[in-house]
Amino acid sequence: LDPVTADDCERTSRAAFDVLGLRDIARADVIVDDDGVPWVLEVNVSPGMTETSLVPMAAEAAGLGLAALCERVLAAALARGSSTLD
Structure with missing residues (x-):
């Protein structure tokens, strides 16, 4: 991924982590669409x-x-x- 898309993915993952009230550790599965927009598919709270x-x-x-x-x-x-x- 290019640096901008990677940053967008990290920001989106962190937002999901915060919205879900998670702490310490989790893993977000993210996909990037044809327009470069990251989408969280799921968040694994026990990776x-x-x-x-x-x-x-x-x-x-x-x-x-x-x-x-x-x-x-x-x-x-x-x-x-x-x-x-x-």
Whole structure:
């Protein structure tokens, strides 16, 4: 995708994430029509988290390994509640 279309897809995905009241992690499946308009097909609130799944691959592309991604998700969840790992 060209940079403008990629930015539009990210903005559309983030808007879906916000409208649905999601937090921490999700995966949006997006299609771009012939006019270059991105459309969200679905949002997966429990995306695959194996080393060959799309979310960890995207994290790797952004310079964040699978372990670091999991640590960030866990830290965000712990920050919201009173639970601890002890």
